[in-house]
Each structure stands twice: as structure tokens, then as C-alpha cells.
Amino acid sequence: MDKKNILLCVTGGIAVYKAAALTSKLSQANFNVKVMMTASAMEFVTPLTFQAMSRNDVYFDTFDEKDSAKIAHIDLADWADLIIVAPATANTIGKLANGIADDMVTTTLLAATAPVWIAPAMNVHMYDHPAVKKNIETLHTFGHRFIEPSEGFLACGYIGKGRLEEPEKIVNLVQDKLTKPSKQPLQNKKVLITAGPTREHVDPIRFFTNHSSGKMGYAIAAKALELGAEVTLVSGPVTIPAPAGVNVIQIETAEEMKIAVMQHYREMDIIIKSAAVADYRPAVHHSEKIKKKDGAMVMEFERTADILKTLGQEKEHQILVGFAAETQDVEYYAMKKLQDKNADIIVANNVKQEGAGFSGDTNIVTIYHRDGSKKELPLLSKEKVAEALLLEVDKLIKQKVQGQDLL
Ligand code: PMT
Numbered sequence: 001m002d003k004k005n006i007l008l009c010v011t012g013g014i015a016v017y018k019a020a021a022l023t024s025k026l027s028q029a030n031f032n033v034k035v036m037m038t039a040s041a042m043e044f045v046t047p048l049t050f051q052a053m054s055r056n057d058v059y060f061d062t063f064d065e066k067d068s069a070k071i072a073h074i075d076l077a078d079w080a081d082l083i084i085v086a087p088a089t090a091n092t093i094g095k096l097a098n099g100i101a102d103d104m105v106t107t108t109l110l111a112a113t114a115p116v117w118i119a120p121a122m123n124v125h126m127y128d129h130p131a132v133k134k135n136i137e138t139l140h141t142f143g144h145r146f147i148e149p150s151e152g153f154l155a156c157g158y159i160g161k162g163r164l165e166e167p168e169k170i171v172n173l174v175q176d177k178l179t180k181p182s183k184q185p186l187q188n189k190k191v192l193i194t195a196g197p198t199r200e201h202v203d204p205i206r207f208f209t210n211h212s213s214g215k216m217g218y219a220i221a222a223k224a225l226e227l228g229a230e231v232t233l234v235s236g237p238v239t240i241p242a243p244a245g246v247n248v249i250q251i252e253t254a255e256e257m258k259i260a261v262m263q264h265y266r267e268m269d270i271i272i273k274s275a276a277v278a279d280y281r282p283a284v285h286h287s288e289k290i291k292k293k294d295g296a297m298v299m300e301f302e303r304t305a306d307i308l309k310t311l312g313q314e315k316e317h318q319i320l321v322g323f324a325a326e327t328q329d330v331e332y333y334a335m336k337k338l339q340d341k342n343a344d345i346i347v348a349n350n351v352k353q354e355g356a357g358f359s360g361d362t363n364i365v366t367i368y369h370r371d372g373s374k375k376e377l378p379l380l381s382k383e384k385v386a387e388a389l390l391l392e393v394d395k396l397i398k399q400k401v402q403g404q405d406l407l
Pocket of ligand 1: 306308
């Protein structure tokens with residue numbers, strides 16, 4: 001197989017030393033690697049290190065044209081099969097989101113048509129800043145993919161999310177993307193997965209929620225990524241880490257989940273709604289703590305939006321997969337949901353069954369299709385359930401394509 005070309009854009013943070021390791025590991029994995037650096041990146045590590053690791057020239061000055069027959073930043077943008085920005089600082093993320101091109105990295109990124117993967121690394125509070133979040137969200141809409149930072153000790157002394165993902169994991173993602181196309185039925189597919197619980201607030205102290213751990217949805221996200229998809233994960237509050245390489249949108253309430261899902265719906269090929277979304281929320285959200293009184297308390301609830309139903313009503317080309325968490329008459333309710341929500345597949349689990357449903361590492365599901373067929377799966381790990389489900393989705397996509405060909 002031809003060697004694939006990777007342009008690694010290194011911007012200025014303490015994690016630049018990890019970018020040197022990443023360059024070395026990508027080269028060892030048989031990729032052609034060229035490195036481009038910002039001025040601040042060169043404050044941490046010199047270009048010579050990257051030159052030695054990549055066995056290629058290192059680029060940092062837009063006006064230093066090494067070959068008069070070419071314009072370097074355009075040539076490099078065209079050369080790359082994949083561009084990785086690692087570490088990506090808040091500054092470069094902000095410039096890219098706003099179309100600013102004032103150095104070689106940002107100029108090249110604006111000229112690029114290859115996929116762009118961004119691996120942020122910064123202080124935990126910087127990463128949580130609304131401006132950074134907004135810029136990341138904007139870059140998602142441009143089709144850029146994020147390799148989420150991991151949690152741990154940060155150079156600034158804080159513990160939290162902000163560490164550049166480990167070079168080995170980034171190399172695995174690159175290999176999945178560039179060298180395993182035959183095993184990847186979901187290549188070029190955009191998949192949105194919802195996972196975890198929602199929280200519906202009563203007052204600043206209390207909320208209503210459910211037992212969802214996010215394990216089912218996160219397993220689907222990881223498997224979809226492995227099968228080649230570009231994955232967006234809309235997640236309620238959970239304690240498990242998101243798979244590296246997934247675009248994560250954190251939400252709390254059903255309303256926030258609806259906004260996030262609807263914002264991305266049109267561009268998606270597949271939607272999988274494994275989240276346990278609250279059907280009701282308190283009719284009033286008290287801004288101060290409700291003080292206890294003698295006697296019973298009565299609280300009024302109102303319906304939340306039915307996101308799956310809305311998706312079904314607005315469905316165009318997308319494959320829509322819903323879940324059904326039931327405790328009785330599972331098949332009846334699953335088939336009813338298929339019809340009522342205009343879903344293509346319903347994955348039903350009886351959450352009273354030992355080994356099924358919430359929190360555990362296993363599930364027992366039946367996958368129902370619109371044509372009345374069903375696939376009953378035994379007790380399996382959530383990873384295996386995810387794989388079986390995605391292969392059913394792939395089968396459905398292929399059937400649809402064949403159907404269209406016949407028309
Ligand atoms: O997260 P885990 O601990 O791994 O647990 C996995 C799980 C039990 C949460 C998962 O397997 C599951 O069953 N998810 C669906 C839970 C659920 O809310 O089921 P439901 O039957 O109430 O809802 C039916 C469908 O409508 C679901 O796809 C749900 O995401 C969706 N829904 C529900 C309410 C609402 N307001 N909007 C929705 O879109």
C-alpha cells in the first residue's frame with residue numbers, strides 16, 4: 001500500500017514534547033510525516049528535533065519558500081492525506097474558528113481540503129471557557145474532528161481535562177482511518193449517538209435523573225469509530241471517559257440534548273438514541289433552595305420534548321435508531337415505538353432482566369426492524385451489542401442503496 005502523508009501542525013504548549021513522540025511513532029508506523037510549527041511551539045522544542053524524527057524539512061515561516069516552483073503552504077495542504085494539529089492551543093483553535101490566518105499553520109489549515117484532526121491541550125479552565133467551547137463547536141460544524149484531551153495531572157499543577165491524548169492512541173486512530181479501509185463499513189458515515197442520563201432540575205440543589213451510566217452509548221461510539229465513522233456523542237453527565245477521537249457535546253437536560261441533536265441532525269447519516277432521556281421535568285425550576293416543611297409535598301411535572309419523535313418527523317436520508325427500555329410487554333412497546341417515532345430500528349432491552357439495561361457491562365437486546373424482522377441477541381458485553389447493532393445498521397444502509405439502484 002502507498003505510504004500516506006500526514007502533516008502534523010504543532011502549536012505552542014508544554015505538550016509539544018509529546019508531539020515529538022507522535023512524529024516518531026507515526027514515522028515508525030510507516031507514514032510520511034511533515035511537521036509545521038508555530039513560533040510559540042519553537043519556544044518549547046526546536047525544529048531540529050522534529051526534522052530528525054520525521055526525516056523531513058520542518059516548516060514555520062510562510063515567506064521562506066524553499067522551492068521557487070511551489071508555494072509551500074498550498075503545496076503542503078495539497079500533499080497531506082490527513083492534517084493533525086497536536087497540541088492545539090486555545091489560541092490556534094480560536095484563530096481557526098474565526099478564519100484568521102496570520103502564521104504558516106493557520107494559513108495552511110485554511111487552504112486544506114484534507115481531513116483535519118485537532119488534539120487540544122491546555123489548562124482545564126481554559127478548556128472549559130465558553131469562548132473555547134464555542135470555537136470548538138464552530139470547528140465541529142466545519143467538519144473538523146477533535147481528539148479529546150484526557151484527564152490527569154496538568155503541567156500547570158491542576159488535575160483535570162486538558163492533557164494531550166497519548167501519542168500511541170492518536171497513532172491507532174490514524175491507522176484506523178488511513179490503513180484499514182476494508183474493515184471499515186462505516187467509513188465516510190457521520191454518526192450521532194446520544195448516551196447517558198439527563199438531569200431535570202428542581203432547585204439549585206436537587207434534580208431528577210435515572211440510572212444510565214452511559215456505558216451502552218459510549219460502547220456504540222467507540223465501535224462506530226472503529227468501523228470508520230465520524231462520531232458525535234451527545235452525552236448526559238457520566239463518569240466514564242469518552243473514546244478518543246469522538247466529538248463530544250456535553251449536555252444536562254432533555255432540552256439541551258434536543259438542541260444539540262437538532263443542530264447536527266441534517267448533516268448526519270445515522271442517529272442512535274441510546275440515552276435515557278427524562279420524559280418529565282419539574283414544571284417550575286426554583287432559583288432558591290426549596291425549604292422543607294411539615295407534611296407531604298406535591299410537585300407538578302410537565303412533559304419534555306420527545307426528541308426521537310421529532311427526529312422521526314423530520315427524517316430525510318438518515319437512519320434513525322431508537323432504544324426502548326422496558327419492564328414488560330417488550331415486543332409490543334418496541335414495535336409501537338418503531339411506528340410512533342418513525343424509527344428504522346428499535347433496540348429493546350428489558351431492564352428488569354439480570355445482566356440487561358442500566359449500569360452493568362452487559363446487555364440483552366432484541367433489534368427490531370420496520371419490515372417486522374427481529375434479531376434476538378443473547379447476554380453480551382455492551383461492546384458486542386454495539387458491534388451487532390452497527391452491523392445491522394450497515395446492512396440496512398446497503399439494502400437502501402440497492403433499493404435506490406433498482407428505481
Ligand atoms: O447507559 P447504560 O447504563 O449503559 O444503560 C443503557 C440503557 C438502559 C440506558 C440503554 O440500553 C437504553 O435502553 N436506552 C434508552 C432509555 C430510554 O429512555 O428508553 P425509553 O423507552 O424511555 O425511550 C425510547 C427512546 O426515546 C430512546 O431512544 C430515548 O433516547 C428516546 N427519548 C425518550 C424520551 C424523550 N423525551 N426523548 C427521547 O428521544
